[in-house]
Amino acid sequence: MRTNPVKFRGTLVLAIVVLLVAVFTIRLIDIQVIQAAALTQQSVDKRSIPTTVYAKRGQITDKNGTVLADSVMRYNVTVSPKNAKDFLRQTDRSEVTITPQQAAIEIGTLTGQKPEDILKIIADALAENPKSDFAYIKKAVDVDTFRALNALEIPWLFFEQAPGRTYPNGAVAGNLLGFVGADGSAQAGLESGWDSCVAGVNGEEMYQRGADGVRIPGSTVTSVKSQNGGTLKLTIDSDLQWFVQQSLAKQVDKYSAEWGIAVVQEAKTGKLLAVADYPSLDPNNVDATDQSNRGSRAFMSPYEPGSTMKPITASMLIDSGVATPETQVWDPYYIAFPNGAEVTDAVMHGTLPLTLTGVLEQSSNVGMSQLGDTLAADKRYDYMLKFGLSSISDSGYPAESAGILASSDNWDNQTHYTVTFGQGVATTAIQMSSAYQALANNGKLIPATLVESCTMPDGTVVKPEASATTQVIKPQSARTVIDMMENFVTQGWINKEVTVPGYRVAMKTGTAQQPDGMGGYKANYVVSNMGMIPAEDPQYIITVVIAEPKVSFTSMVCPPLFKAIEQQVIKRYRIKPSQGEAPVLPIRF
Amino acid sequence: MSTVNASRISRPQVRPQSGAKSAARPTTSRAKSTPAVQGNLALKARTSLNKATSWRPSIQVVATRAQRKARPKVFYAIITVAVIFGIIISNLLLSVVVASGAYEIASMQQSNKELGRSYQTMNQDLDRLSSPQNLAANAEALGMVNNSTPVYLRLSDGAVLGTPEPAAATSGLIAGAEGAVPNSLLTGVTLVTQKESEAKAAAAKKAAAEAAKTAPVTDSAPAAAVPAGPVALTNGLPGLATR
Numbered sequence: 063m064r065t066n067p068v069k070f071r072g073t074l075v076l077a078i079v080v081l082l083v084a085v086f087t088i089r090l091i092d093i094q095v096i097q098a099a100a101l102t103q104q105s106v107d108k109r110s111i112p113t114t115v116y117a118k119r120g121q122i123t124d125k126n127g128t129v130l131a132d133s134v135m136r137y138n139v140t141v142s143p144k145n146a147k148d149f150l151r152q153t154d155r156s157e158v159t160i161t162p163q164q165a166a167i168e169i170g171t172l173t174g175q176k177p178e179d180i181l182k183i184i185a186d187a188l189a190e191n192p193k194s195d196f197a198y199i200k201k202a203v204d205v206d207t208f209r210a211l212n213a214l215e216i217p218w219l220f221f222e223q224a225p226g227r228t229y230p231n232g233a234v235a236g237n238l239l240g241f242v243g244a245d246g247s248a249q250a251g252l253e254s255g256w257d258s259c260v261a262g263v264n265g266e267e268m269y270q271r272g273a274d275g276v277r278i279p280g281s282t283v284t285s286v287k288s289q290n291g292g293t294l295k296l297t298i299d300s301d302l303q304w305f306v307q308q309s310l311a312k313q314v315d316k317y318s319a320e321w322g323i324a325v326v327q328e329a330k331t332g333k334l335l336a337v338a339d340y341p342s343l344d345p346n347n348v349d350a351t352d353q354s355n356r357g358s359r360a361f362m363s364p365y366e367p368g369s370t371m372k373p374i375t376a377s378m379l380i381d382s383g384v385a386t387p388e389t390q391v392w393d394p395y396y397i398a399f400p401n402g403a404e405v406t407d408a409v410m411h412g413t414l415p416l417t418l419t420g421v422l423e424q425s426s427n428v429g430m431s432q433l434g435d436t437l438a439a440d441k442r443y444d445y446m447l448k449f450g451l452s453s454i455s456d457s458g459y460p461a462e463s464a465g466i467l468a469s470s471d472n473w474d475n476q477t478h479y480t481v482t483f484g485q486g487v488a489t490t491a492i493q494m495s496s497a498y499q500a501l502a503n504n505g506k507l508i509p510a511t512l513v514e515s516c517t518m519p520d521g522t523v524v525k526p527e528a529s530a531t532t533q534v535i536k537p538q539s540a541r542t543v544i545d546m547m548e549n550f551v552t553q554g555w556i557n558k559e560v561t562v563p564g565y566r567v568a569m570k571t572g573t574a575q576q577p578d579g580m581g582g583y584k585a586n587y588v589v590s591n592m593g594m595i596p597a598e599d600p601q602y603i604i605t606v607v608i609a610e611p612k613v614s615f616t617s618m619v620c621p622p623l624f625k626a627i628e629q630q631v632i633k634r635y636r637i638k639p640s641q642g643e644a645p646v647l648p649i650r651f
Numbered sequence: 652m653s654t655v656n657a658s659r660i661s662r663p664q665v666r667p668q669s670g671a672k673s674a675a676r677p678t679t680s681r682a683k684s685t686p687a688v689q690g691n692l693a694l695k696a697r698t699s700l701n702k703a704t705s706w707r708p709s710i711q712v713v714a715t716r717a718q719r720k721a722r723p724k725v726f727y728a729i730i731t732v733a734v735i736f737g738i739i740i741s742n743l744l745l746s747v748v749v750a751s752g753a754y755e756i757a758s759m760q761q762s763n764k765e766l767g768r769s770y771q772t773m774n775q776d777l778d779r780l781s782s783p784q785n786l787a788a789n790a791e792a793l794g795m796v797n798n799s800t801p802v803y804l805r806l807s808d809g810a811v812l813g814t815p816e817p818a819a820a821t822s823g824l825i826a827g828a829e830g831a832v833p834n835s836l837l838t839g840v841t842l843v844t845q846k847e848s849e850a851k852a853a854a855a856k857k858a859a860a861e862a863a864k865t866a867p868v869t870d871s872a873p874a875a876a877v878p879a880g881p882v883a884l885t886n887g888l889p890g891l892a893t894r
Contacts, residue, residue: 129778132775132778134771134775135768135771204772204775205768205769205771205772206772208768209768228775228778228836229836230775230778230779230781230782230836231778231782231783231784231834232782232784232832232833232834232835232836232837233832233833233834234782234783234784234832234834272753276753276754276757277753277756277757278753279749279750279752279753279756280749300783301783304783304784304787304832305783305824307831307832308787308824308825308828308831308832309824311828311831311832312824312827312828312831315828315831340831342831342832342833344833344834344835346834346835346836347833347835350833350835562800562801563800563813563814564812564813564814625799626799629799629800629801630799632801633799633801638803638812639803639812639813
């Protein structure tokens with residue numbers, strides 16, 4: 063049977079058509095349904111540009127709003143090594159061919175690099191990978207440099223944003239502020255301790271752009287909303303801070319000392335107005351400062367305070383009622399206690415008939431050991447705890463030390479006596495300042511603060527949580543001790559060194575040996591002055607600590623600095639001249 | 652719809668169409684000169700024809716009210732089409748406007764960015780110049796020193812509180828301790844006492860020395876087109892002749 067060729071052809075054509083339609087349908091379903099999501103994604107990816115919306119890290123300001131740390135945008139200069147070839151530059155009259163060598167010279171004059179170095183970066187990248195498309199020429203250039211480089215219109219030169227941090231006042235409060243790393247993360251100091259306040263959250267968004275690079279309206283999709291950081295307001299007064307730092311630096315350098323600390327604290331609030339450390343850190347240029355000097359010793363490094371502890375011990379004795387300013391004691395140069403402990407005074411002298419005030423005035427270790435012993439060790443230890451000598455402040459400064467104070471059960475025979483005059487115990491300058499703050503504030507200790515508030519970007523002001531205040535001693539006990547400290551000035555050799563005419567000051571000096579880490583003490587001293595002005599109603603606590611001055615009469619190292627700070631505080635905060643005369647307490651009997 | 656509507660009967664003899672049979676029933680009497688309207692389908696005489704052929708009125712099918720109602724309204728069709736075209740055109744115009752707006756947005760965002768950068772640099776300049784290091788150094792360069800003896804004049808009785816004492820020439824804080832509280836941002840910032848021309852001359856000298864160092868590499872370059880020296884910045888922008 064022969065098939066009808068015409069009919070056969072018709073069937074064949076029909077079959078092919080059906081087949082083709084089937085293939086197309088399948089393909090259509092494949093593209094439109096099965097692969098639809100993936101293909102859409104691909105196309106979106108091709109057109110979309112993911113970008114990071116950089117959040118601004120918050121400012122750190124002083125108490126008056128002076129900016130101490132701010133965020134800036136910097137730019138990383140990058141190169142596409144494989145494309146670093148000759149290019150044509152349009153000038154007014156003609157086109158000029160610019161070789162990579164010439165371009166490198168132009169770049170180098172702006173970035174401060176040698177042209178050879180720039181060419182080397184390109185050559186190195188190409189040597190490693192001939193198709194290299196990315197290499198850094200210089201990181202974190204400023205806006206001016208970026209603009210100048212951009213205007214060169216070098217087609218193989220690219221830029222990327224790099225948020226940076228700037229500290230307009232340089233080393234003023236630099237040791238407190240700390241610094242951030244190249245990646246913008248907090249590395250040290252308050253930047254790190256209060257990162258939760260100032261850190262922002264970078265956002266992410268995706269937009270599509272047309273062939274000419276212009277953003278297509280309405281195509282922006284924000285996946286993560288950027289959130290700026292808050293403004294951290296410190297209690298620091300930057301002008302005073304600078305003065306104190308500069309004066310401290312001058313004094314430390316003058317005596318070739320190892321380091322120095324100076325602190326000014328408000329007596330009635332516990333706020334720290336100035337915390338100076340030397341050597342200082344310029345957070346703009348961290349590498350210039352030795353690793354060991356980058357932090358704030360005032361917070362981080364406990365030292366044995368020595369005689370500045372004596373007013374604290376005296377306040378315990380008076381507050382617990384075992385002594386008065388007139389309590390008498392025979393004070394030889396050397397004493398051996400029944401438990402085997404031996405204590406001597408700093409300078410040779412005959413046996414003196416001293417009152418407790420006289421013990422302070424003479425800064426007698428022997429006298430203070432004898433009188434201190436009249437109060438049980440555990441009582442003294444409790445008082446020391448209440449004075450905050452084993453606790454950290456409210457500053458939020460990271461890695462703050464709580465000092466070294468063993469419990470009274472663990473005091474050996476020698477320590478039983480030496481803690482009364484500040485040996486065998488180590489405190490930070492901030493702890494000592496706080497203990498004096500308690501004396502100056504009617505016996506009530508307010509933990510030291512460094513941060514006033516954190517203002518979030520939406521305007522809400524968050525005050526840091528304050529620890530409880532402690533009534534360490536009775537107000538009248540505090541007043542008595544201040545009077546005794548004032549007599550230390552008025553009846554002692556230091557009067558002409560630290561007294562500002564017209565003003566009353568209460569203070570105490572300290573010259574302390576420091577452990578050498580091998581069970582003994584070093585030959586050099588840490589000298590300190592601690593005091594408060596005006597003595598009739600103390601408003602400001604001043605602490606000065608200088609370590610290992612290279613001079614024979616170390617007592618003279620601190621007073622000039624103490625006085626300079628005193629004068630500056632008087633001027634800066636408009637303290638009126640004192641009314642009334644200093645009380646005269648008997649120092650001998 | 653029916654053929655009645657479509658067919659306009661103009662022939663003299665009335666011959667009812669098949670589809671309209673039931674409806675069209677010519678009952679007009681020829682004797683009457685004026686056409687009568689009867690039933691639901693009326694045959695209207697054409698007056699013009701009547702004039703010519705007075706006895707043969709031209710007739711046509713007149714739609715019933717229902718049919719007229721059912722008839723598609725051209726007016727609405729026109730409206731619909733016009734609206735559609737209107738939408739399309741306005742959509743087109745809108746997207747043209749939006750697209751051109753996109754360029755405007757892009758250029759404004761760009762200028763916003765540029766202004767932000769200018770703001771940043773100027774703010775940074777201001778902040779670093781108002782740093783205590785700079786102010787103190789300038790004050791001391793001008794011969795000012797710190798007098799640390801505070802004295803008050805009480806306005807009520809003119810009393811002088813405190814002991815006035817002249818400051819020593821050496822009581823400046825900076826002298827002898829320069830750089831103790833460094834600020835690396837102040838690098839290159841001149842003091843007010845330094846003459847600007849001197850500072851510029853020094854800078855130019857330095858730049859010339861640097862340019863001389865790099866000169867051998869530029870030998871082959873056309874001197875006019877390629878600035879080998881530092882690019883002078885005017886308002887933060889390079890004053891390059893090349894574009």
